[in-house]
Amino acid sequence: MKNKITILGGGPAGLAIAYYSNQNNLSFNLYESSNRVGGNCITISHKNFLYDSGAHRLHDKDAETIKIIKNILGNDLKLIHVPSQIYRDGCFIDFPLSPLNLLKFLGLRNFIISIFQIIKEKVKKKSVHNSFHEMAINTYGKKISYLFLIYYTEKLWGLPTTYLSPEVAGKRLKGLNIKTFILEAFSKKIKKTAHLDGYFYYPKYGIGSIFEKMSLIFQDQVNLSDAAIRINHLNYKITSVVFKKSGLVPVDVLVSSLPIEKMIFLLNPSPPIEVIESAKRIKFRNIVLVSLFLNKKSINMNGSMYFPSKKYPFTRIYEPKNRSEFMSPVDKTSLIVEIPCQKEDDFWKCDDKKNIDRISSMLIDIGFFKFKDIIDAKVDRITHAYPVLEKKYKQKTFLITDYLSQFKNLKMTGRNGLFSYTHIHDHMINGRKIVDSITKNS
Numbered sequence: 001m002k003n004k005i006t007i008l009g010g011g012p013a014g015l016a017i018a019y020y021s022n023q024n025n026l027s028f029n030l031y032e033s034s035n036r037v038g039g040n041c042i043t044i045s046h047k048n049f050l051y052d053s054g055a056h057r058l059h060d061k062d063a064e065t066i067k068i069i070k071n072i073l074g075n076d077l078k079l080i081h082v083p084s085q086i087y088r089d090g091c092f093i094d095f096p097l098s099p100l101n102l103l104k105f106l107g108l109r110n111f112i113i114s115i116f117q118i119i120k121e122k123v124k125k126k127s128v129h130n131s132f133h134e135m136a137i138n139t140y141g142k143k144i145s146y147l148f149l150i151y152y153t154e155k156l157w158g159l160p161t162t163y164l165s166p167e168v169a170g171k172r173l174k175g176l177n178i179k180t181f182i183l184e185a186f187s188k189k190i191k192k193t194a195h196l197d198g199y200f201y202y203p204k205y206g207i208g209s210i211f212e213k214m215s216l217i218f219q220d221q222v223n224l225s226d227a228a229i230r231i232n233h234l235n236y237k238i239t240s241v242v243f244k245k246s247g248l249v250p251v252d253v254l255v256s257s258l259p260i261e262k263m264i265f266l267l268n269p270s271p272p273i274e275v276i277e278s279a280k281r282i283k284f285r286n287i288v289l290v291s292l293f294l295n296k297k298s299i300n301m302n303g304s305m306y307f308p309s310k311k312y313p314f315t316r317i318y319e320p321k322n323r324s325e326f327m328s329p330v331d332k333t334s335l336i337v338e339i340p341c342q343k344e345d346d347f348w349k350c351d352d353k354k355n356i357d358r359i360s361s362m363l364i365d366i367g368f369f370k371f372k373d374i375i376d377a378k379v380d381r382i383t384h385a386y387p388v389l390e391k392k393y394k395q396k397t398f399l400i401t402d403y404l405s406q407f408k409n410l411k412m413t414g415r416n417g418l419f420s421y422t423h424i425h426d427h428m429i430n431g432r433k434i435v436d437s438i439t440k441n442s
């Protein structure tokens with residue numbers, strides 16, 4: 001008998017669909033190409049250390065998501081307080097930007113210039129921004145934007161900020177307005193406001209444990225190492241999927257979290273040539289993770305450290321132990337360095353040793369540790385970490401999204417399936433909505 005729902009991909013988005021299907025007693029099967037669940041949101045184990053596939057936090061943006069994850073993890077989900085900082089020109093500055101720290105970093109003269117630049121931008125009252133560049137300058141003025149945002153964003157997304165959609169900012173440029181900025185800077189009662197949000201939920205054994213535990217609820221329906229290799233369709237209806245191990249599986253409703261370009265290439269018969277050409281043009285950003293395991297108790301107390309300077313190829317470093325003490329042995333720690341890149345870039349292609357050597361020497365220069373402290377190191381490569389949201393990307397992907405939307409029994413979900421800068425809670429909300437609509441129509 002056909003399952004009601006066939007799910008492609010066992011990352012957070014695919015698992016959210018499985019979770020809600022299970023809750024709603026809908027029959028389903030999930031197929032994941034790799035040998036584990038979690039997609040780009042996993043916790044990797046290396047000897048006595050644990051680390052995530054890049055610095056992850058569970059955002060408290062959707063009460064139901066938090067409730068579900070609390071139920072799944074019980075006491076293993078903790079509310080922690082670990083604020084982050086920006087490292088620039090040898091100094092640490094609070095992230096998100098705090099006026100007091102900026103004042104210290106810039107000096108009074110440059111700080112006042114920056115405030116005037118922000119006021120000048122605010123007077124323009126732009127509510128719509130055409131690019132990330134415009135949005136950054138309009139929010140923070142030229143000086144602060146160039147110091148902290150422009151080069152950082154270019155490193156992260158691999159394009160000049162004038163080419164990028166304002167959506168790449170996520171929620172990062174919110175929560176700091178000119179009033180709080182000036183008040184905080186000059187108020188005697190200096191109090192850190194809500195924008196210094198160092199609080200978040202984090203599991204005892206790393207972010208990936210959420211999805212490992214979740215998948216155990218319906219483990220018989222999870223098929224690992226079973227990639228979709230062809231998706232058959234007729235008259236804008238998906239009829240079946242061919243899997244590497246399971247072979248041909250007839251489909252009632254297909255929910256896919258695969259990257260949209262992959263989806264297009266798997267369809268049989270092939271979509272029109274203009275759709276295929278459009279799929280070939282869209283870009284995803286990858287990340288090389290260089291992890292250094294250290295014979296040192298601690299580096300510092302930061303949640304994450306952000307590196308906006310062009311001098312460094314990495315954007316962010318995090319110390320797993322600061323999120324949960326169970327991530328490293330008591331007397332040791334680790335640093336996980338994120339280097340965004342394309343597959344053509346040297347960081348992606350070169351051998352692990354070269355990556356480890358050049359990153360560790362940069363961190364030794366900064367003063368985080370000494371060469372003798374390095375016990376071990378590892379390199380991981382993450383593909384499809386971010387969909388590259390160029391300016392007017394919705395128009396650029398319209399041919400693909402419009403073509404896929406015509407399939408009556410196909411729903412797309414996930415960061416790369418929807419080509420949007422989404423997070424765990426977004427996948428849960430979307431999973432809930434998709435399964436609701438399937439339940440209502442069945």
Ligand SMILES: Cc1cc2nc3c(=O)[nH]c(=O)nc-3n(C[C@H](O)[C@H](O)[C@H](O)COP(=O)(O)OP(=O)(O)OC[C@H]3O[C@@H](n4cnc5c(N)ncnc54)[C@H](O)[C@@H]3O)c2cc1C
Pocket residue numbers: 008009010011012013014031032033034037038039040041053054055056057058059226227228229257258259262287338382384385386413414415416417422423424425427
């Ligand atoms: C560095 C980094 C930091 C992040 N930080 C946060 C954070 O702090 N908070 C937060 O909420 N989110 C964060 N995220 C985002 C979160 O990890 C992603 O939203 C999430 O991984 C995307 O989930 P997904 O299920 O859409 O896709 P993925 O995780 O990419 O999962 C897709 C799955 O599909 C599988 N697949 C591919 N092809 C096939 C095929 N042919 N057949 C079957 N399966 C296939 C893949 O193996 C993969 O498992 C971060 C992501 C990165 C990369």
